[in-house]
Amino acid sequence: MTRTAGRFSIAPWLLLGPFLACFGVFFALPLVQSVGLSMRQTFGPAASEFVGAANYRNVMADPLFWKAVRNTVVFTVGNVIIQLPLALLLAMLLNRPGLRWRGALRAIFFAPVLVGVVFVAMIFGVIFEKRTGLVNQALHSMIGWDLDFPWLQRYVMPAMIIASLWQYLGFNMVYFLGALQNVRKELIEASTLDGAGPWQRFRHVVVPQIRPVASFVVLLSIVGSFQLFELPYVLFNGTAGPDNRGLTIVMYLYQMGFDQGDLGYASAVGWLLAALLIVFALLQRRLAGEAGRGARA
Amino acid sequence: MSGTTRHDRTHWGVYLLLMLGAALTLVPFAWLISGAFKRNEDFFTSTFLPRGEGALGIAWDKLTLDNFRVLLDTSGIVRSMLNSVFLSSVTAILATLVCAAAGFALAKHEFRGRRVVTGIVLAAVIVPPTLLLAPGYQLLFKLNLLDTFSGLIIPAIAPAFGVYLFRQAAASSVPNELLEAARLDGCGELRIFFTVVMPLLRPMAGAFMLITFLGVWNNFINPQIVLQSESKLPLAVAVSQLRGVYYQDYGLQIAGTLASVVPVLALFMLLQREFVSGLTSGAVKE
Numbered sequence: 139m140t141r142t143a144g145r146f147s148i149a150p151w152l153l154l155g156p157f158l159a160c161f162g163v164f165f166a167l168p169l170v171q172s173v174g175l176s177m178r179q180t181f182g183p184a185a186s187e188f189v190g191a192a193n194y195r196n197v198m199a200d201p202l203f204w205k206a207v208r209n210t211v212v213f214t215v216g217n218v219i220i221q222l223p224l225a226l227l228l229a230m231l232l233n234r235p236g237l238r239w240r241g242a243l244r245a246i247f248f249a250p251v252l253v254g255v256v257f258v259a260m261i262f263g264v265i266f267e268k269r270t271g272l273v274n275q276a277l278h279s280m281i282g283w284d285l286d287f288p289w290l291q292r293y294v295m296p297a298m299i300i301a302s303l304w305q306y307l308g309f310n311m312v313y314f315l316g317a318l319q320n321v322r323k324e325l326i327e328a329s330t331l332d333g334a335g336p337w338q339r340f341r342h343v344v345v346p347q348i349r350p351v352a353s354f355v356v357l358l359s360i361v362g363s364f365q366l367f368e369l370p371y372v373l374f375n376g377t378a379g380p381d382n383r384g385l386t387i388v389m390y391l392y393q394m395g396f397d398q399g400d401l402g403y404a405s406a407v408g409w410l411l412a413a414l415l416i417v418f419a420l421l422q423r424r425l426a427g428e429a430g431r432g433a434r435a
Numbered sequence: 436m437s438g439t440t441r442h443d444r445t446h447w448g449v450y451l452l453l454m455l456g457a458a459l460t461l462v463p464f465a466w467l468i469s470g471a472f473k474r475n476e477d478f479f480t481s482t483f484l485p486r487g488e489g490a491l492g493i494a495w496d497k498l499t500l501d502n503f504r505v506l507l508d509t510s511g512i513v514r515s516m517l518n519s520v521f522l523s524s525v526t527a528i529l530a531t532l533v534c535a536a537a538g539f540a541l542a543k544h545e546f547r548g549r550r551v552v553t554g555i556v557l558a559a560v561i562v563p564p565t566l567l568l569a570p571g572y573q574l575l576f577k578l579n580l581l582d583t584f585s586g587l588i589i590p591a592i593a594p595a596f597g598v599y600l601f602r603q604a605a606a607s608s609v610p611n612e613l614l615e616a617a618r619l620d621g622c623g624e625l626r627i628f629f630t631v632v633m634p635l636l637r638p639m640a641g642a643f644m645l646i647t648f649l650g651v652w653n654n655f656i657n658p659q660i661v662l663q664s665e666s667k668l669p670l671a672v673a674v675s676q677l678r679g680v681y682y683q684d685y686g687l688q689i690a691g692t693l694a695s696v697v698p699v700l701a702l703f704m705l706l707q708r709e710f711v712s713g714l715t716s717g718a719v720k721e
Contacts, residue, residue, distance in 0.1 A: 149624035150544035154552065157537035160593035165559060168570035175570050183576035228456060231449050245707055246457045249464070252703050253696050254653025256671045260678060260692040261463050264470075264685055270479040272466055304463060365565055368655045375679040388565050388656075395569045396660060404569040412566050 176405035186402060193406035203407070205382055206390040207414070209295055213386070214363035214418070216299040217306075218356060225307050226352070229314035244315070248308035255305065259372035262301040266290050273300075290373065294383035298369050306362075310355055317351035318344070353426050360418050364411065367392065387411050467696070470689040472498045478685045502690035512691060514666055515673035519652055519695075522587060522669055527648040529592040531640050537593075538601025539632050543609055553602070559595035565656075572660055582663045591651065597643055604639035605632070645706055652699055670695040 176193055180186035197203050228247060232240060250258075265272045266289040277283030289297040321344055329343050345352075370384030371392070378385035378393070387407065395404025469483040477485040477497055487494020506512050541553050571590065572581075580586030609632055617627045633640065655671045662668055668676075674691040681687050 147544070147546055150540040150546045150549070152624060153536040153540035153544070153628060156533045157593050157598060158552070160533065160589060161559070161595065164571065164574070164590035165562075165567065165593065165595070166555075168567050168574050169562065171574070172566060172570040175573065180573075183573045228453075231453055234449055237449070243453055243457055245704065246460055248707070249700065249704070250460060252649060252700050254655070254671055254699075256653065256655045256675050257692045257696050260674065260688055261467055263678065264689070265463065265466065272462075272482060275482065304460065308460075361561075361563065365563065367565075372655070372675045372678060375682075391565060391568065392656070395572070401569040401573055405566075408563075408566040408569060412563055415563055 172405045172408060175402050176409055178402040180399065180401045180403075182399045183401060189402070193403050194410070197403065197406050197410060202382065202385065203387075203390055203410075206385045206387045209383070210364060210366060210386045210388075212295045213298060213302075213366055214360055216295065217302055217363045218359050220299060221303050221307060222310060222352075222355060222359060224303070225310035225355075226314045228307065228311045229318055232311070232315060233318045244308075244312075247311055250305045250307070251309045253305065255368040256372050258301055258305050259369050262297070262304075262369075263290070263373045266297050266301075291380050292383065294370065294379055298366070298373075298384070301369060302363075306359075310359065313351055313355045313358075314348065317348040321347045349426070353423075356422055356426070357419060360422060361415060364388075364415055364418070387414070467689060467693055470686065471502055471693040472500070473686055474499050474501065475684060475686050502686040503694070505684075505687055506690050506694065510673065510677065510691070511665060511668075512670075512673065512694065515668055515670045516694070516698075518667060519669040519671070522584060522658075523648045523651040525584075526588050526591050526651045527644045529588070530594060530597055530647045531644045533592050534594065534597030534643065535601045535605075535633065535636055535640060536628060537598045538603075539605045539609065539628060539636070541598065542602045542605035543611070543614060543632075556595045556598045556602075560599060568656070568660065575661060581661060582667065583661075584667065586661050587657055591647075591657075594647075597647070600643060601636065601639060604636055608639075609635050641706070645703065649699060649703065 175186075177188060177190055178186040179189045179193070231237075232244060232247075253261075266274075268274060268286050268288060268291070271289070273289065274283060274285050274287050277287075278285050287293070325343050325347075326339060329339050334342070365388055366386045367388035370379055370386060371389060373379065374384050378389055388411070391404045391407040391411070394407060395401050465483055470478065473481075473485060474497060485494040485497040486492055487497060489495040537556075541549060541556070575581050575586045575590075578586075580589075613631060613635075614627060617631050622631070652669075653671060654669075655675065658669050658672050662672070670691075674688075674695050677684075677688045677691050
């Protein structure tokens with residue numbers, strides 16, 4: 139370290155100053171305020187009255203909130219169990235020694251990450267249309283799929299899982315690729331000499347070494363999936379879609395806070411969202427931990 | 436190659452799977468590009484380009500720039516593009532400077548309160564951003580910052596994860612001896628930051644600037660909540676409104692989308708390596 143400990147120095151505070159000022163005013167302050175706000179009913183940003191825990195009770199008693207939770211959880215679980223194994227598979231294919239066009243392929247798979255979620259919604263909103271949409275037409279010509287399959291009328295969450303798969307597969311692939319490149323080659327070679335097959339090598343050599351990154355990717359994926367809002371919002375022009383099939387927790391928060399002007403109620407939804415996320419993150423850690431013990435045994 | 440064993444040669448099945456995946460990834464792009472140049476009457480009659488008598492079996496004469504012409508005439512797309520460029524670049528530059536300075540201070544200065552500040556930064560990374568939407572809106576209202584660019588930019592220039600990234604980068608790529616030498620030469624702390632530290636942090640600064648630029652360019656919910664004036668809207672909000680207003684004009688919607696996607700796609704394909712390294716650097720703990 140460059141400074142004698144204990145002596146006050148102005149330099150670090152000067153460097154931290156802009157961050158602390160901005161962070162304090164626009165992050166810490168609203169975060170603290172949201173606790174009090176969540177116990178008030180507001181009518182737009184200016185007027186409010188204290189209602190105590192009523193907001194939380196009302197949110198929990200609203201069937202729409204639970205519908206939003208269910209949709210969000212379906213989307214999250216779908217993302218984690220479909221997208222992440224595919225991302226790992228893709229990374230393993232790209233990581234094969236001697237593969238040609240690796241750079242170009244990686245760039246192609248990564249390109250959708252750059253497309254903002256609003257623009258993904260613009261594209262998939264038309265692609266998923268009945269009759270005229272690309273998805274139904276392509277599936278119809280290949281396997282005789284129903285041209286009138288109602289993606290955006292009934293199968294909203296599957297449609298969004300597919301759109302999200304297109305958008306984020308390359309993002310998760312990059313993390314797995316990074317982890318795979320750090321897997322120690324000697325161990326792979328040693329296990330091959332010991333007569334381990336491809337599956338055994340994957341299970342007992344590769345998986346333990348990529349576990350930290352995999353666990354990080356799962357967490358990132360859960361946190362990201364819980365923020366789902368723009369995709370259904372733009373797809374359904376600012377509504378939750380037919381029969382609220384596109385309603386997510388964040389959209390519920392947005393509707394209550396900004397369409398109806400009750401920022402207090404929206405803050406309560408925000409805290410419940412945070413609580414749900416923590417539960418999910420802990421659950422994931424436990425599952426990962428158990429899988430880890432299973433692998434070592 | 437003489438050293439290649441049978442195991443090293445890649446199986447054709449691997450290529451087949453990768454090509455299939457790549458094709459599926461590219462289809463929406465191809466559809467987007469061809470759709471933007473199609474007339475509305477041709478929009479759904481062909482999957483990609485309209486079929487006809489021209490070269491490659493494509494009716495080239497049925498392609499049109501009308502979608503872009505209408506886009507330029509009827510929507511404030513140029514204005515929105517400028518808004519997006521302004522918001523994204525200003526936020527990216529300021530956030531990079533603010534986070535680099537703070538990250539450097541936390542990594543390389545020893546001072547009372549360092550552990551507390553570091554702890555707060557780490558804890559802040561896990562707070563879901565949507566929790567701040569309602570109280571943040573109320574705060575901007577009180578500060579009279581609603582419907583202003585400042586109301587969008589200032590809250591976005593101090594992301595905790597940026598400080599975390601720069602703290603890691605400074606710890607590993609700024610040698611203490613260099614800082615001590617600069618101090619012995621009588622260099623002031625701010626000058627040290629700009630002339631000694633920033634050049635060393637350049638790889639992270641480049642990646643972080645790109646990530647922030649992309650994040651702001653594609654952000655929807657914040658401008659949707661903060662801005663009201665039509666003339667201030669960035670592309671993400673303006674283009675999404677095409678879907679509601681011109682709901683039957685697919686060509687126009689798709690042209691607007693293409694115009695919003697191409698600039699960042701070009702920029703990032705150019706700087707891909709830096710971007711990817713920045714994305715993953717947070718995940719590697721060693």
